[in-house]
Amino acid sequence: MLLAQAYETYRPRLFGLAYRMLGIAADAEDIVQDVFAHYMRMEAEGIRDEKAYLTKMTANRCINLLKSSRRRREVYTGPWLPEPMPDDKGISFSDPAERRENVGYAYLVLLQRLTPLERAIYILKESFGFEYGNIAEMLNRTEMSCRKTFSRAKAKVAADESKQILDESEGSAKKSFVEAFLRASDTGDFKPLTAFLLEDVTLITDGGGKVRAAINPILGIGRVLAFFESLTAKGTFKEGFETVLLQGGETGLALRREGRVAYVLCAEREPEGPRIRRLYMVVNPDKLTRFN
Template structure:
C-alpha cells in the first residue's frame, strides 16, 4: 500500500491508541504525524503486516514519551487529568471513525492511573484484541508476563468503571444531569444536582497551575455542594455554559469571550444509579481544541 493510502487508512486508529496511552489528543496527533514521517524512510515493500507494524511503532513511541515525561507529571501542580475530546458529531468520515473509536472520559482517567506498560497491554488486548504473542513483541515483554499484566489490570478497571464497552450512564440520566447542573449554575442552589451524586462522590479539578483550581480532590456530597455554591457565588460560571459532547458523552463547556474556560465531565457509579465523580478541566492547554468545537 502507498504511504498516502496507509495514512488515510490507519491514522484514526493510531490516534485513538495514542490518545488512550498519552491522555492528550494534541500529543496523540503529533505522535502519529511523527510515525508517518518515520515511515518515509521505511521500505514499504518489506512490511508484511502494515497495521501491526504501525501499531507497534505508535505504542513504542508512546512508551518512550511517557517515560521521558514522567518527571513532569510528578511535579504537576494539583491533580493531572487527561485532555477531554470536545466537539459535536462530525460529518467528516475520518473524524467519525475517530469518534466511534473514542473512549469515555471516565475510562481515560482510570487508564492514566496505570503504568505505561500496563496501559499498553490492556489496550492492545482489550481494544484491539491482539494475541498475547503479538503484544509481547510490541512491548518487549514475555508472553507470560503480558498475560499476568492483563489479568491483574482488567479487574482493577472493572472495579472502577465496569465493562469498558458499556456507556457510563444512560442517555436520559445524562440529560437530567446536565440540565440540573445548568440550572444550579444560574440559581446558585446545587441541592438538586448533588442529589444525583453518590455519598462518596469526588470532584477533581485540573488547573495545572495556570488557572485557579482545587489542589486536592473534594470528597462527599456536602463538601462538593459547598464548593460548587462557593465558586458560583464568585461568578466562576459567568459566561456561556454549553451542553456539549465530551468523549462521546454529554458534558458541559464554559465559554467566556469565545475562550473555553472549563470542561465538565461525569463518571457514573458501577450500578449507573448515581454519579461517582465530577471532573473539572480548567488547564487552558487542555482546552485549546475546544475553541474549534
C-alpha cells in the same frame, strides 16, 4: 499500500491508541506524525503486516514518552486529568473488524492509572483485539509476560469499576444530571443536585498551575455543592454553561469566558445505579484548545 493511502487508513486508529495511552491529543498527534515520518523513510517491501507494524511503532513511542515525562507529571500542580475531546475531533476506527467502544471520560482517567506497559497491553488486547502473540512481538516481550501484565491491568480496571462503555442508560443518567446542573448554575441553587449525586461524591479539578483550581480532590456532597456555590457567588458561572458532546458521544458541560471555553465538566456514574460518584473539571487552558 501507498504512503498517502496508509496515512488516511491508519491515522485514526493510531491516534486512538496514542490518545488513550497519553491522555493528551497534541502528544498523540506528534507521535502519529513521527511514526509516519519514520515509515516514509523505510523500505516497506519487507513489512508483512503494515497495520501491525505501524501500531507497534506507535505503542512503543508512547511508552517511551510516558517514561520520559514521568517526572513532569510528578511535579504537576494539583491532580492531572486527561484532555477532554469534543466529539467532532474524536477517535474513529476505519476497520469494521475492530472493536468500537464508546468509552467515557472516566475510562480515560482510569487508563492513566495503569503503568505505561500495562496501558499498552491492555488497550491493544481489550480495545484493538490483538492476540497475545502479536502484542508480544510488538513490545518485544514474551507471550506469557503479556498475559500476566494484561491480567494485572484488567484486575486494576475491575477493582475501580469505572470502565464505562456508554450505553443508553448511562447516557440517560448523565443527561439528567447535566440538565439539573444547567438549572442549578443558572439559579445559583445547587441543592437540587443532591438527588443526582452520591453522598461521597468526589470533585477533581485540573488547573495545572495555569489558573486557580482546587489542589486536592473535594470530597463529599456538602463540600462539592459549597464549592460550586462559592464559584457562583464570585460570578465565575455568570456566562452560563452549555452542553457539549464529548468523544464517544458523551454529554458534558462547557463554560465560556470571553468567548473561549474555560471549563469542561464531565461526570462519572456509579457502577450499579443512576447517581454520579465523581466529577472531573478541567480548567487548564492547554487542555481546552480543541473546544475553541
